[in-house]
Amino acid sequence: xxxxxxxxxxxxxxxxxxxxxxxxxxxxxxxxxxxxxxxxxxxxxxxxxxxxxxxxxxxxxxxxxxxxxxxxxxxxxxxxxxxxxxxxxxxxxxxxxxxxxxxxxxxxxxxxxxxxxxxxxxxxxxxxxxxxxxxxxxxxxxxxxxxxxxxxxxxxxxxxxxxxxxxxxxxxxxxxxxxxxxxxxxxxxxxxxxxxxxxxxxxxxxxxxxxxxxxxxxxxxxxxxxxxxxxxxxxxxxxxxxxxxxxxxxxxxxxxxxxxxxxxxxxxxxxxxxxxxxxxxxxxxxxxxxxxxxxxxxxxxxxxxxxxxxxxxxxxxxxxxxxxxxxxxxxxxxxxxxxxxxxxxxxxxxxxxxxxxxxxxxxxxxxxxxxxxxxxxxxxxxxxxxxxxxxxxxxxxxxxxxxxxxxxxxxxxxxxxxxxxxxxxxxxxxxxxxxxxxxxxxxxxxxxxxxxxxxxxxxxxxxxxxxxxxxxxxxxxxxxxxxxxxxxxxxxxxxxxxxxxxxxxxxxxxxxxxxxxxxxxxxxxxxxxxxxxxxxxxxxxxxxxxxxxxxxxxxxxxxxxxxxxxxxxxxxxxxxxxxx
RNA sequence: CGGGAUGUAGCGCAGCGGUAGCGCACCUGCUUUGGGAGCAGGGGGUCGUUGGUUCAAAUCCAAUCAUCCCGACCA
Numbered sequence: 001x002x003x004x005x006x007x008x009x010x011x012x013x014x015x016x017x018x019x020x021x022x023x024x025x026x027x028x029x030x031x032x033x034x035x036x037x038x039x040x041x042x043x044x045x046x047x048x049x050x051x052x053x054x055x056x057x058x059x060x061x062x063x064x065x066x067x068x069x070x071x072x073x074x075x076x077x078x079x080x081x082x083x084x085x086x087x088x089x090x091x092x093x094x095x096x097x098x099x100x101x102x103x104x105x106x107x108x109x110x111x112x113x114x115x116x117x118x119x120x121x122x123x124x125x126x127x128x129x130x131x132x133x134x135x136x137x138x139x140x141x142x143x144x145x146x147x148x149x150x151x152x153x154x155x156x157x158x159x160x161x162x163x164x165x166x167x168x169x170x171x172x173x174x175x176x177x178x179x180x181x182x183x184x185x186x187x188x189x190x191x192x193x194x195x196x197x198x199x200x201x202x203x204x205x206x207x208x209x210x211x212x213x214x215x216x217x218x219x220x221x222x223x224x225x226x227x228x229x230x231x232x233x234x235x236x237x238x239x240x241x242x243x244x245x246x247x248x249x250x251x252x253x254x255x256x257x258x259x260x261x262x263x264x265x266x267x268x269x270x271x272x273x274x275x276x277x278x279x280x281x282x283x284x285x286x287x288x289x290x291x292x293x294x295x296x297x298x299x300x301x302x303x304x305x306x307x308x309x310x311x312x313x314x315x316x317x318x319x320x321x322x323x324x325x326x327x328x329x330x331x332x333x334x335x336x337x338x339x340x341x342x343x344x345x346x347x348x349x350x351x352x353x354x355x356x357x358x359x360x361x362x363x364x365x366x367x368x369x370x371x372x373x374x375x376x377x378x379x380x381x382x383x384x385x386x387x388x389x390x391x392x393x394x395x396x397x398x399x400x401x402x403x404x405x406x407x408x409x410x411x412x413x414x415x416x417x418x419x420x421x422x423x424x425x426x427x428x429x430x431x432x433x434x435x436x437x438x439x440x441x442x443x444x445x446x447x448x449x450x451x452x453x454x455x456x457x458x459x460x461x462x463x464x465x466x467x468x469x470x471x472x473x474x475x476x477x478x479x480x481x482x483x484x485x486x487x488x489x490x491x492x493x494x495x496x497x498x499x500x501x502x503x504x505x506x507x508x509x510x511x512x513x514x515x516x517x518x519x520x521x522x523x524x525x526x527x528x529x530x531x532x533x534x535x536x537x538x539x540x541x542x543x544x545x546x547x548x549x550x551x552x553x554x555x556x557x558x559x560x561x562x563x564x565x566x567x568x569x570x571x572x573x574x575x576x577x578x579x580x
Numbered sequence: 581c582g583g584g585a586u587g588u589a590g591c592g593c594a595g596c597g598g599u600a601g602c603g604c605a606c607c608u609g610c611u612u613u614g615g616g617a618g619c620a621g622g623g624g625g626u627c628g629u630u631g632g633u634u635c636a637a638a639u640c641c642a643a644u645c646a647u648c649c650c651g652a653c654c655a
Contacts, residue, residue, distance in 0.1 A: 011590090011604095011605085012591080012592085012604060012605080012616070013592045013593095013604075014591095015591070015592085016586090016647095016648080017647065017648050018648095019648075019649075034647095036646085036647090037646080037647065037648090091581095092654085108654090109654095138655080140654070140655090142654075143581075143653065144650095144651090144652095144653090146648090146649090150655095151654080151655090152655095155655070156655095158655090209655090210655095317652095318652075319652085428655095429655060431655070432654090464655050466654095466655030467655085469655055470655090500614060502613065531613090532612080532613050532614090532616075532617060533614045533615065534613090534614080534617085535615085535616050536614095536615090537615045537616085539616085541615090552614060553614075562614095
């Protein structure tokens with residue numbers, strides 16, 4: 001292809017709304033263009049790369065036994081209502097209606113759709129296992145689209161869904177998908193880290209995420225430290241908390257009220273009372289449409305919202321409003337604690353919601369493992385302006401069956417080997433594999449007949465890769481101050497041909513060289529613009545094809561071209577026939 | 581949705597009550613041609629939108645929309 005056929009869309013200056021390397025460079029080099037927040041046009045080079053990634057994904061999925069289909073982007077509301085996600089998905093799901101006022105959603109994901117499809121033709125255990133996938137457009141009305149292709153509202157995902165008669169069969173496919181994912185990312189030139197992950201609102205049991213280590217990563221990963229480590233890798237959301245040192249009790253004493261008129265945070269109260277934050281009980285209050293949730297955790301640590309949400313369940317999980325806090329503690333926010341709490345676990349209370357309607361919510365109370373059987377603790381007194389000292393589990397409050405509620409962090413003990421410390425790194429999620437279980441097959445009513453002729457509800461797996469995000473993370477990992485450095489496997493073109501000619505005769509010679517390369521089936525982009533050499537060199541570096549071919553003086557004199565490796569900068573003079 | 585910031589030519593920006601400007605890009609011509617050329621000429625903007633204040637608004641005020649950054653969702 002020539003510049004006169006596919007123009008370059010390069011820019012000299014960074015667009016001001018692009019913050020991260022991939023967004024900046026993909027825009028400047030003319031691969032993508034933003035049309036609205038989280039909505040991007042793929043320009044010719046960008047679409048070429050996109051299709052290369054897609055093709056690698058397709059090949060590997062096929063190789064590992066998956067079958068490609070294509071599902072509609074517009075999905076009828078009934079499917080979502082059947083699974084119960086029409087309400088749960090909330091504003092993230094873009095909705096629309098047709099001329100008959102039938103409701104639809106622009107599919108943010110396709111579990112319902114594929115399960116509906118499976119129910120159309122799956123009848124017998126003999127048809128299982130089966131793994132169906134598609135490469136399709138998804139719509140998610142993200143609260144905050146960000147970082148160019150990394151977080152879009154319209155994006156392309158390869159999503160695969162497998163159906164099985166047994167957990168063993170699911171496990172087998174799950175392992176195959178894991179291998180396929182490794183192969184895909186490796187072929188794309190991406191270094192990924194597979195970590196244990198939380199399943200989020202997808203439901204199901206096991207799941208792993210494929211992460212690309214990056215400073216702009218939105219996930220925190222915890223890894224078992226160094227070579228002696230056990231290899232444990234997990235998303236912080238999922239990592240069980242194992243404290244570095246056992247939490248000890250404080251001085252035993254009867255409960256004592258202390259005045260803390262303005263001190264609300266743990267930090268303020270520790271300063272006032274001159275006590276270690278580990279002796280505090282931090283109270284965190286959340287609410288859902290159905291319940292008010294109180295969590296009690298060690299004062300020096302942060303609550304894991306994901307863990308709490310998974311334990312508590314419910315819809316529209318969010319921090320409790322000040323009004324709710326007053327309703328359950330009888331005090332202003334900042335003075336809540338487990339002792340003298342006016343409400344009990346499981347109690348139903350009347351309160352007003354944000355729309356000032358009267359609602360009934362159930363109180364749920366959870367204690368972290370590290371509160372159990374301890375004494376001499378300090379916490380809010382459920383009385384505005386006061387805290388309580390000398391609190392003891394079993395006497396002043398009942399921790400009952402405790403939970404893991406705390407976010408693990410770097411420096412904590414590895415929950416698997418229980419020896420090494422964890423270290424942390426930031427990561428971008430490019431792929432995610434789940435063991436989904438029967439959540440969708442059950443709700444969508446998918447059954448097949450088993451060996452005994454009895455109806456059986458198959459179990460499911462699902463496996464996703466963000467195509468555009470993969471492109472973006474490749475750029476995050478492969479660039480320098482001059483531009484992008486594409487791995488050969490997904491570069492739009494292999495060679496960037498720069499002709500430097502002073503006369504029409506010379507230009508004609510380069511044209512012949514280009515034609516020869518094309519005739520030999522080489523992937524080459526010829527910059528035939530009438531620009532000065534410097535302009536072309538800079539654009540070649542910016543768009544980042546792996547090899548630059550310069551045809552100039554040495555070509556006219558000796559018939560040799562200069563071959564430059566974009567990554568290493570290494571230059572050699574070769575005969576054109578040597579290119580492949 | 582909360583907190584912060586920004587909307588002026590394709591891109592990056594200045595102007596902050598008195599006729600709309602700069603650099604790059606673009607068009608024409610000449611000269612140039614191995615790391616973002618020079619000269620000369622030229623085209624292009626209802627100053628995000630709506631309303632207000634004023635003799636006069638890009639500029640002041642209000643509302644609204646959009647975009648970006650920081651927090652809760654996800655490939």
